Amino acid sequence: MSETSSEPTVTKTSYEATTVAQSGRAHLRHLLFQAGPLLALILLMAYLSFATSNFLTVDNLSNIARQSAFVAIVAVGQTFVILTGGIDLSVAAIAALSASITAVLLTQPLVLFGLDFGLLPPELAVAIGLLVGLIAGAFNGWVIATFKIPDFIATLGTMTIFRGAALLVTNGLPVPSFDAQRQLPDTLIWVGGGTLFGFPVSALLALLCGLIAWYVLRYTVLGRSIYAVGGNREAARVSGISIERTKIMTYAISGLLAAIAGIVLVGRLNSANALMAEGEELRSIASVVIGGTNLFGGEGGVLGSIVGAAIIGVLGNGLNLLDVSPFWQRIAQGFVIVVVVIFDQWRRRSMTRI
Amino acid sequence: MSEPEILLKLDQVEKRFPGVIALKSISMDLRAGEVQVLLGENGAGKSTLMKILAGEYRASAGTITVRGKEVSTLTPELAGELGIGLVHQELSLVPALSVTENIFLNRLPCDPLRRIDWRKAHDMARRALDALGVSIDPTVEVRRLEVAEQQLVEIARVLERGPRILLLDEPTSALSDGERLRLFDVIRRLKSRGVGMIYISHHLAEIPMIADRVTVLRDGVVVETLPAEKADEDTVVRMMVGRALDEQFPKQAAAIGALALAVENLASGVSLKDISFTLRRGEILGIYGLMGAGQSELAPALFGLQPIKAGGIAVDGKAVHFSYSSDAIAAGLGLISRDRRQSLVPMQPVGPNLSLSWLSRRRLLAPLDLKREREESGRYVRELRVRPSSLTHQLMFFSGGNQQKVILARWMSSGAHVLIFDEPTRGIDVGAKAEVFALMSRLVNEGAAILMISSELNELIGMADRVLVLHGGRVSAELDRDQLSQENLLRHAS
Incomplete structure (x- = not known):
């Protein structure tokens, strides 16, 4: 987060000299802390490579990447929201809504108010699905910013709204339904489950989303505004940053990424339904926190969140390979989250004066 | 007279934070x-030292001996048992609880x-508050109290534990003169009971009123401990700043230029009723008022942070209406x-703090x-002598005065006129004050x-060209520089 770290200006007084000498070590620590999640992922993978015979195979790793892509993409959007000090509980519902709408439009003719539009071009169907995610997210942001209600409650409410809308769209049935007039396009199946140069497409897409998000957070006015709003709302306000605009934008981004993830998931499962991805909002939050972003906003980044999603994916896969029962797997995953947050709090305390 | 206990x-106490040495080798004693x-x-290490003594921070090195017994690790509980009480600079009360609950938490x-x-x-x-000579309803929630009253509750809370060693970190910063004098009475009473007190203050005028000895810290080391009668203002300021403070108020006559800001019949919030004034380039216009006279709502109203009820604002001769602070910044x-x-x-x-308004x-x-x-x-850190002169340390590691300089730099860089x-x-030390005035x-x-x-x-007397005195949300007087005196200002304010 420190693009200014390259050249500290030093004037030579004895006081400064000590400060800067100290700062070398502090930087090393800082770096170590920042790399913490990545280090944990590498250690975990190293352990599993030795402990099991089939962890370190191309098939297995591709499988993990494909499975983690959904959470990773959602977590990228969630990072934006958490950095502003908010939380988005509606991401999985938005993913399901966008996925449902896209899948319905891809497989059935569109009939609106008695008008029959016929089968839409697949590109348009996907675009509408993405737009729905963007608008749903912006709606979250608008409600939160305009009516000044807590993010948690607002998105808890809209989560149910979006799930309900998805049920309406699908009639509560899986899509494509038995009377589908068209199958899901091959391109979508390829995005969800195929490979490009040997790499799973969905995982590459997640990385692409992560890279764009990283750029936005680090090099644009929006990114800086997000860190400022999360770091100190009042300071942002006094400095002329529109908190409303920033909030709406971050939630819109979160909604858009949830929609992307949902549509990718349709491709992987070759099916959509209104209740898909249930509980994934919590996994996305866990990914963000494991990745080192402060749950209270202002500190962290999107690359950590992707690593966090990978940790969750590798852990689940590894426990499977180690033949741990699914019940114990849940317990283990829960523990990992708690331990990581304990570590994170300890780290923060040792960094600040308190 | 026998030697007091x-x-x-403290012997060579040291405290390091990641990247910053807050205290190096502090040795002192308290009788x-x-x-x-x-x-x-600010940033000399006073508050850090207090927190170490209260067990809130752990010293990185050195020994602390309390009443003849060396204590290796001081925790807040142990400090309490040893009779050490700290009145915090930042209030440490629970706003949603009553006064009573806070005192006896x-x-x-x-x-x-x-x-x-x-x-x-x-x-x-009630008795604890009476001892401080204040009448505050103990059943009231603390958040409903004025800052000064909260400060007194904080003091009562610490005193209620009967400390033998009392640490006071700027206890008078929010108090009125009367309340301050009553606090000094309490301090004298505690003194006669043999309580030892370390008292932090930025008000040098308080030294002759209560001090027995004065210890000056600079950059985390003790410069000197000297008896109060030798601690005249010039001497201690020189010790604190490390150089003679040639001029506290470097007021220079600047050429008065074009009209920059005109405010007419402005009303806003609860206290600001009807205020008009003009401000020209090159001019420093002071605003003075007692608590609740409207001056605390003036800045938010002018800056688009709080809606205006009536009246108008013009910048550079053009009428403006600020709905958001961004409008004010653009103007x-x-x-x-x-x-x-x-x-x-x-x-x-x-960096990011400086460029926020861009x-x-x-x-x-x-x-x-x-x-x-x-x-x-880089340039502003050099020019304004921000300490530590680092572009990588988070701003929370900077002292109040240095944080203030960064905020000033923000507006200088955004070209505000x-x-x-x-x-x-508020809350910055003598040296930093002089620097802020020089910048003004x-x-x-x-x-x-x-x-x-x-x-x-x-x-105000030192820096302002004119002062507007507010009373009841209205301008009660406009005083030119040659009319400025404490008596004049106070008379029109009350």
């Missing part, structure tokens, strides 16, 4: 029945069934707000100007117009 002895005033600029009197005996508790609280205004913590992003270094009104996906940010933060200084010296002088010389809202009479 040494209550507390029974003495008031030792601890002086030092954790130790509320109970009946045999372990139910809280509220009548007894409130009585005890060339800058605000140094009364609470520094409201202006900073503490977990970010100087983001105003820009397209969201526009790229940041990181090159300019790097250059300007009408600057509102709302209590610019420099700014008006470069053609800026400054509105200086302050409750410090001597600062």
Whole structure:
């Protein structure tokens, strides 16, 4: 987060000299802390490579990447929201809504108010699905910013709204339904489950989303505004940053990424339904926190969140390979989250004066 | 006379934070029945030292001896048992609890069934407050009290534990003169009972009133401990700053230029009723008023942070209406707000804090100007002598005065030419104050117009070209520089 770290200006007084000498070590620590999640992922993978015979195979790793892509993409959007000090509980519902709408439009003719539009071009169907995610997210942001209600409650409410809308769209049935007039396009199946140069497409897409998000957070006015709003709302306000605009934008981004993830998931499962991805909002939050972003906003980044999603994916896969029962797997995953947050709090305390 | 007992002895105490040495080799002692005033600029390490003694921080090295017994690790509990009490600089009260609950937190009197005996508790609280000579209803929630009253509750809370060693970290910063004198009475009473006190203050005038000895800290080391009668203002200021402070108020006559800000019949919020004034380039216009006279709502109203009920504002002769602070920034205004913590992003270094106001009104996906940010933060850190002169440390590691300089640099870099200084010296030390004043002088010389809202009479007298005195939300007097005196200001304010 420190693009200014390259050249500290030093004037030579004895006081400064000590400060800067100290700062070398502090930087090393800082770096170590920042790399913490990545280090944990590498250690975990190293352990599993030795402990099991089939962890370190191309098939297995591709499988993990494909499975983690959904959470990773959602977590990228969630990072934006958490950095502003908010939380988005509606991401999985938005993913399901966008996925449902896209899948319905891809497989059935569109009939609106008695008008029959016929089968839409697949590109348009996907675009509408993405737009729905963007608008749903912006709606979250608008409600939160305009009516000044807590993010948690607002998105808890809209989560149910979006799930309900998805049920309406699908009639509560899986899509494509038995009377589908068209199958899901091959391109979508390829995005969800195929490979490009040997790499799973969905995982590459997640990385692409992560890279764009990283750029936005680090090099644009929006990114800086997000860190400022999360770091100190009042300071942002006094400095002329529109908190409303920033909030709406971050939630819109979160909604858009949830929609992307949902549509990718349709491709992987070759099916959509209104209740898909249930509980994934919590996994996305866990990914963000494991990745080192402060749950209270202002500190962290999107690359950590992707690593966090990978940790969750590798852990689940590894426990499977180690033949741990699914019940114990849940317990283990829960523990990992708690331990990581304990570590994170300890780290923060040792960094600040308190 | 027998030698008084040494209550507390520090030997080469050191405290390091990641990247910063806050204290290096502090050695001092505290005698029974003495008031030792601890002086030092912001960032000298006073508050850190207090927190170590209260067990809130752990010293990195050195020994602490309390009443003859060396204590290796001081925890807040142990400090309490040893009779060490700390009155915090930042209030440490629970706003949603009553005065009584705050005073006796954790130790509320109970009946045999372990139910809280509220009548007894409130009585005890009332007596504790009476001892301080204040009448505050003990059943009231703390958040409903004025800051000064909260401060007194904090003091009562610490005194209620009967400390032998009392640490007071700027206890009078929010108190009125009368309340301060009553606190001094209490301090003298405690003194006669043999309590030893370390007293931190930025008010040098308090030294002859209560001090027995004075210890000066600078950059985390003890410069000297000297008896109060030798601690005249010049001497201690020189020790604190490390150089002679040639001029506290470097006021220079600047050329008065074009009209910058005109305010007509402005009303806003609850206290601001009807205020008109003009401000020209090159001018420092002071605003003075007693608590609740309207001066605390003036800056938010002018800066678009709080809606205006009536009246108009014109900048550079053009009528303006600010719905948001971004409008005010675009018109060339800058605000140094009364609470520094409201202006900073503490977990970010100087650069992003400096450039924060540049983001105003820009397209969201526009790229940041990181090159300019790097250059300007480097330049301002050098020019304004920000300490530590680092572009990588998070701002929370900076002292109040240095944080204030960064906020000033923000508005200088954004090219603001009408600057509102709302209590610019609150909680910053003598050296930093002089630097802030020097900057104000420099700014008006470069053609800026400054509105200086302050409750410090001597600062207004020292810096302002004119002062507007407010009373009941209206202007009660406009005084020119040659009419400025403490008596005059106070007379029109009350």
